[in-house]
Amino acid sequence: MSLLVVGSVAFDSVKTPFGEVENALGGSATFFSASASYFTKVSLVAVIGSDFPEEHLTFLKSKGVNLEGLQRAEGKTFRWKGEYGYALNEARTLDTQLNVFQSFKPELPESYRSAEVVFLANIDPDLQYNVLEQVRRPKWVACDTMNYWIEGKRSSLLKILKKVDLLLINDGEARQLAGEANLVNAARNILSLGPKILIIKRGEYGALMFNGKSIFAVPAFPLEKIFDPTGAGDTFAGGVMGYLSKAKSFDDHHLRRAIVYGSVMASFNVEAFSLDRLRDLSQEEISARSRAFKELTHFEVS
Numbered sequence: 001m002s003l004l005v006v007g008s009v010a011f012d013s014v015k016t017p018f019g020e021v022e023n024a025l026g027g028s029a030t031f032f033s034a035s036a037s038y039f040t041k042v043s044l045v046a047v048i049g050s051d052f053p054e055e056h057l058t059f060l061k062s063k064g065v066n067l068e069g070l071q072r073a074e075g076k077t078f079r080w081k082g083e084y085g086y087a088l089n090e091a092r093t094l095d096t097q098l099n100v101f102q103s104f105k106p107e108l109p110e111s112y113r114s115a116e117v118v119f120l121a122n123i124d125p126d127l128q129y130n131v132l133e134q135v136r137r138p139k140w141v142a143c144d145t146m147n148y149w150i151e152g153k154r155s156s157l158l159k160i161l162k163k164v165d166l167l168l169i170n171d172g173e174a175r176q177l178a179g180e181a182n183l184v185n186a187a188r189n190i191l192s193l194g195p196k197i198l199i200i201k202r203g204e205y206g207a208l209m210f211n212g213k214s215i216f217a218v219p220a221f222p223l224e225k226i227f228d229p230t231g232a233g234d235t236f237a238g239g240v241m242g243y244l245s246k247a248k249s250f251d252d253h254h255l256r257r258a259i260v261y262g263s264v265m266a267s268f269n270v271e272a273f274s275l276d277r278l279r280d281l282s283q284e285e286i287s288a289r290s291r292a293f294k295e296l297t298h299f300e301v302s
């Protein structure tokens with residue numbers, strides 16, 4: 001099924017206890033597209049500034065990402081600066097510069113309007129809404145967001161939540177959105193806002209899926225080396241949505257598998273800075289880690 005994403009394409013400056021990078025390729029839609037490209041073809045909607053180098057576009061094209069809906073505007077590309085402590089679980093945002101996103105008016109190319117699966121990656125909820133309105137008959141819509149928008153654009157976010165099938169957010173965002181500390185109660189509150197399914201990402205503690213009837217849990221893959229968690233959530237979403245689009249099914253069985261693929265893709269991403277680990281992953285590496293994941297979680301009840 002055709003998969004469309006709108007989100008940020010960015011320059012990230014990131015500091016972790018293990019190193020730092022300045023103005024590296026980042027952005028929610030970038031991580032998402034690179035990750036999902038291992039499963040299906042992705043069409044990207046975003047805006048970049050006149051300072052965006054051709055080599056990054058060449059990389060995305062090499063992953064088969066359709067860039068027809070990527071606008072180039074006069075001005076600077078979106079910039080995000082963040083840092084992580086040893087726990088690596090939550091980024092501390094030091095600076096967000098929306099730049100060309102401030103005046104971005106997405107105009108979807110005709111070929112994008114028939115997309116069946118839509119991922120509204122972390123960006124201004126008004127932009128997410130605008131893009132979704134231009135898609136004729138989306139069959140399955142998923143959405144991500146972050147504290148920046150929950151705080152700054154809550155009513156726009158609540159409007160978009162009424163239109164989504166699946167919301168993917170981290171535990172801190174779930175607590176903030178629901179105004180509730182307990183995650184099970186927070187999930188119930190959030191499901192009453194519109195989404196049919198909620199996936200709560202918990203960094204190194206894995207992910208939880210709620211559908212109102214049952215809860216499914218997966219751990220994060222235990223790694224010896226973690227360098228940079230930036231983009232782990234978007235890479236996770238890319239694995240989830242890429243797999244579902246390829247499987248052409250959104251039932252519970254496929255959703256459970258999709259979460260494992262999301263976790264597998266995120267586990268690769270955190271092994272290097274920026275998108276470096278997503279550049280030349282092989283299908284064999286993805287399959288091997290999926291098998292290792294099965295081994296990790298398999299047990300029998302007598």
Ligand code: AMP
Nearest residue numbers: 008010026027080122230231232233234
């Ligand atoms: P993640 O670590 O998966 O939550 O996402 C990190 C990515 O989100 C970085 O590459 C940033 O460029 C991007 N990002 C950070 N803040 C924002 C924001 N307010 N809107 C859109 N994208 C953002």
